[in-house]
Amino acid sequence: MKIYDVIIIGGGLAGLTSAIDLSLSGFEVLVIEKDEYPKHKVCGEYVSNEVLPYLKRLGIDIEKTNADQIDRLTLSNRNGKSVNVKLPLGGFGMSRYALDYLLYEKAKSNGVKFQFDTVTDVEFENEKFCIKTNRKELYSELAIGSFGKRSTLDKKLERDFIQYKTPWIGIKAHYRSDDFPSGEVQLHNFEGGYCGLSKTETGAVNFCYLTHYDSFKKEGSVENFNTHILKKNPELKSFLDNSEIIFDKHIAISQVSFQNKSAVENHMLMAGDSAGLIHPLCGNGMAMAIHSAKLLSEEIKAFRKHKNRNQLEENYSKIWKQTFRKRLTFGSLFQRLLLQPKLTNIGMLAVSKSPYLLKKMIQQTHGKPIS
Template sequence: MENEKEVIIIGGGLAGLTAAIHLSKRYFSVTVIEKNEFPKHKVCGEYISNEVLPYFEWLDLNISDIKPTTITKLKFSSTNGTSISTDLPLGGFGISRYELDFYLYNKAIENGCKIIKDEVKNVVFNNDLFEVTTENGLHLKSKIVLGAFGKRSNIDLLLNRDFIQKKSPWLAVKAHYSGEFRSEFVGLHNFNGGYCGVSKVENEIINICYLVRYNAFKKYKNITDFQEFVLKKNPHLKKVLENSKLLFEKPLTISQISFEKKLPIENHILMIGDTAGLIHPLCGNGMAMAIHSAKIASDLVEKFLSNKIKSRLVCEKKYTKKWNFNFNNRLKMGRVLAKLLLHPKLSTILLRILIIVPFALKFIIKKTHGKPILVKYK
């Protein structure tokens, strides 16, 4: 069976669903292909900068409906527990991917988007058209495909993307807890081999998500031992973990997370969200970047399909330029910070400098966060 659609989006995560809502609001036919059920927990820091709020308002998304936690401050600590706190210039909010993705999913359906539970088997571009084949035998055709299939996927292998050929040393662990934690804070705490984010999401739930080098993790039998003998060396993490109760049956994990440079376009597919580039979680802004990338791509897709941009090549060049302008420096800063913070002595020196020169921390925050996403149309 062959269907011609105006836009096919591979992946129904944060970026994919945001783009679907945007394009359907502009009266385009949108099909999203997502292999997982909704709702679903995901490994994620679950903090979003308020830079997205003007765009969410234009999308008719009332985030207050899902009761996010308001976050206004950042606390940063080194492995020995020395810490510094500061106000977040724009502030942000905490919301679980379980709630947010489901909210966006329902909004996309309300807008008329078609969401297919299936897995993409192949994507072929020929004669200025894409043909997308799924595991269940669907054959869909479209002039535009957006890639929103996450951090790594079988499609990355199909496209022979550079980063997928390299083994990554990173492992991420995330779980929800009940317990005491000041809701206005997002905490970023170092430990030997990685760093951990702590913040509240909806319903007073504490989200604890950390990134660790696999070589540091594999010395221990399991997550429980690793947290007991490594994370708890940082007194801030010790306090949170010892006074909280795990709400999941067991923590979620994801391995082979790559922070290598990715191209925002592969085989004429416009990549958005983590598929286009992944910022280190210590920057606390990956969700806002995913949302912003969806807007950039959707704006250009609208112009291309409306013949305001005359050629695919021009559309692709504009997307690459806008992606680099908005995100390249933030990604570079994330890599620099990761190298500093994963070196115990350097992270301690950095923290001492920040204590002496506190405005330097606000400078770092500014370099890893964006400005409010402007919406210039009605």
């Protein structure tokens, strides 16, 4: 019976980064991913520069790609009143289509194995995992759950957050725009949600928003919602009127949950969105996923020496909370502020008079460069 050192369920940012890191230290790693690469995902596609040193150490040099180098933020309220500030650390704009594929190719070159299949169940017995897919059973000493925001596996594991319905839906598409500036990420408020805009490596603008499902359902379609709700913000109206969608249609994800999650479930180590999701307006979810992979990989390398599973799980849970809990708390606070028109207007007035205040707010949801 073949037993891998680590099996990773889900080949998103956290899963792929973990696979690369662990493979560099000699671990035999298998990644199980349901869809083949490359593929588009609903995602803001802005990544904080805090992850650049770590990625470079893994052999991934973002500066050698065509990623848009972003150093400014424009924020607007529902009426289109905006403020523009320089980002304290900056970031880069790159589609998940390109970034995931870049990481996938790197992982393969490191010897990581891939199986494109759907995991149906995970069992832990006699100090090893049995991971069942549609086609076979696979075994490993350690298992990483990196299967995204919401999965059927969450139900199988009876995770607390999955018991609660959430009203959030995410919509995304790429647009062609001659007017959208390079080097800038924009966040525009509208009734019941907010929309992020930033350029990707192809020059296309990623258009991604989060809104309540009830208000979205009333409009009946993405096109109606964009026309009747988003365009009430003059900034979004200008963008939509002067841009052309590149995708055949918008893509969507529903039941986006911001409930607290555990970093360990039935001895499986959770990474990325499976461990916790920051509100998209903070523009830091992709960086957090990559950072969580680093934290997890370090604890797994330590486990190789001490072979104490309880210590591994306790250490990882502790370091995850220490690293990300503050960001998640501030992210939740900022979202509540943006969804209250009066508070948003007061906040816009304050940051327009003192852009330094907005920079400090941004810093609360971002980390320092990791190496």
